[in-house]
Amino acid sequence: MKAMQLTTYDKNNIALNLVQVEKPKINARQALLKVTAAGVNPLDNMISRGEVKLIVPYKLPLIAGNEVVGIVEAVGEQVSEFKEGERVYARLPLDSIGAFAEYVAVDSSALAKVPDYLSDVEAAAVPLTALTVFQAFELMQVESGKTIFISGGTGGVGAMAIPFAKAKGLKVITSGNAINEQRVRNLGADYFIDYKTEDYSESLSNIDYVLDTLGGKETEKQISILKKGGQIVSLKGMPNRAFAKRMAFPKWKQLLFGLAGYSLDRIAAKHDVTYHFVFVEANGKQLQEASNILAKLKIKPSIDTVYSIDAINSALDKVASGHSRGKTVIQF
Incomplete structure (x- = not known):
């Protein structure tokens, strides 16, 4: 599968490398998502520049991306709250990010169901x-x-x-x-x-x-x-x-x-x-509560620009510029 990988911390270079890697395997508590969209955030650039190493000491190389929307393709035997074909989203757990890829394995405790009124791109702006x-x-x-x-x-x-x-x-x-x-x-x-x-x-x-x-x-x-x-x-x-x-x-x-x-x-x-x-952590229960409020109020997040996975570095530059008028999103 395609994935965008961080290979070295560099204060002056936030570019990621497009690589081909194997589809991830899930454990008993995880779901495998086919990624449909991913939010691009200042945090992604902070990670590339090595600015959060003391908070989360990632081992490189690392598939980047913190915020994901996807379709459940498979679930582990201990996962009962989600099923194949459902549309879900998450702020990925700090120790297992990887939203900038065609597939990602996610602990089910981080997941919530996407409100029906949100598109995949809009949903990527929420978690x-x-x-x-x-x-x-x-x-x-x-x-x-x-x-x-x-x-x-x-x-x-x-x-x-x-x-x-x-x-x-x-x-x-x-x-x-x-x-x-x-x-x-x-x-x-x-x-x-x-x-x-x-x-x-x-x-x-x-x-x-x-x-x-x-x-x-x-x-x-x-x-x-x-x-x-x-x-x-x-x-x-x-x-x-x-x-x-x-x-x-x-x-x-x-x-x-x-x-x-x-x-x-x-x-x-x-x-x-x-x-x-605060340094935001994954929490599917809280995200579901937020989703319920959003669905009731029908609030739609503002979207600035949508990029393809191949243009991820342009998206990262866009976010780094600080001139966005809404969310920058990768659509698969």
Whole structure:
């Protein structure tokens, strides 16, 4: 089968190699998927550049790709919740990625059924962002009636986070480009901040939860708008000791991440709030819950460009450019 393989980490080269490999064999708890579409994400380029080696030390060569949609072709003898011919999707388990291939073996616990109203290409935009939001909300233990600020809510994560937050009973404040204001209001945002004309760190205070999609200096600004006891989950801030403990990393890694995240932990402590970092993991149960909400609301993710597997490196370059207006997808 065709597959796109990473052979070496290179900070200056994110290109993958097209190779022919054997179709994977499944164990008792896995399903074999014939891949129909795969999402292309900044994470794929981070892996190629070696930026997540401390979090997930992949052994090379590696078939790349984290987000998959496919048709079940076979199931292991211990798999009862899925059957041949069903359309499913997943954020692949951290230790067994490989969505950029014609077939992939996936642990059934990572899988969920694709809502009927989504095409394969549209479905490829869902797992990573949906699970990111669900796991962030779980970390913060969000409660109905409270307020969340979603920074950069006009992006792909925001398009998932806003309706999910409303489904959890939260009041939603978000920021972004004014061009997209009506779209995020249609998703359920209660208040919109145009980042070009208003500084959220000056106009907001006493916020219960923050979902930080921006990182950098913005993370510290978002910490400052939280009320005492508030919580922030960052997708782009620094990993910290709490993250390393949650991931059950060895002690030396916990120490290393503790040092890396010390500054943000210290700032959070100064404001009497809690800082979390999230690196999204596979979870079929959460993805199914997200799918049910999406199906009820009939939310369709935005798609930017669709490429073939042979043009994967163009897709990776597209994502690396940072100028996408929606998801980049590989269609098989």
